[in-house]
Amino acid sequence: MELNPPILLHGIDWDLLTRLGTAAILGLLLGLDRELRGHAAGMRTHGLICFAASVMTISIIALWYAIGSIQADPLRLYEASGTFVAIxxxxxxxxxxxxxxNLTTAANLWLATVIGIACGAAQWPLVLIASAISVIMLSVLRVVEHKRENRLLDRDGKDER
Structure with a gap:
């Protein structure tokens, strides 16, 4: 069986480290909100999913370039990732x-996967914009929802907490 030639390590591959490190950190950051709220999938889950998606993307791209064949379709990565995260x-x-x-947690896992894929592909403007908007949505919208719930409870004159 023919395999791609092994990639020898000569010092530290800073590009690879940047892609994987950024994915790990952003995954942890995306899971922080869920962790603080005590939801099922927290920092470790989000960090691992984002990191794994980045590793998978880097590997797929490297194999695609090594093989140089039209038979290898790197876009199948999205299919596999989508199926896994959906399950x-x-x-x-x-x-x-x-x-x-846990609907928001499930959607957040999907977001962590997509950001991990973007990190693996080194699509830095996409990573920056998606991460910033998602963290703002998770934090700001939580405050807005909390204020809305409090207003509704005050209006009804009941406090069910």
Whole structure:
């Protein structure tokens, strides 16, 4: 069986380290909100998913260039990632007491996967914009939702907490 030639290490590959390190840090940051709120998938889960997506992307791109064949389709990475995250996300989503739980966590895992893929492909403007907007959405919208819930509770005159 023919395999691609091994890649020898000569010092530190800073490009590779940047791609993987950025994915790991951003994954942890995306999971921080879930961790602070005590949800099922926290920092470790988000960090690992974002990091794994980056590793997979780097490997697929490297193999595609090494093989140089049209038969290797790096875009299948999205199919595989989407299927995996869909299975994990579906396992997280729970309907209990008339309310849907963990839907945001499942969506956040998908986001961590996509950002990991973008890190692996070194699409830095996309990574920066997507990360900034997602962190703002997770933090600012949580505050807005909390204020809205408090206003509704005050209006009804009930406090169910």
């Amino acid at each position: 994990v996300g579906a396992g997280l989503i729970v309907f209990s007491r008339g309310r849907l739980h």
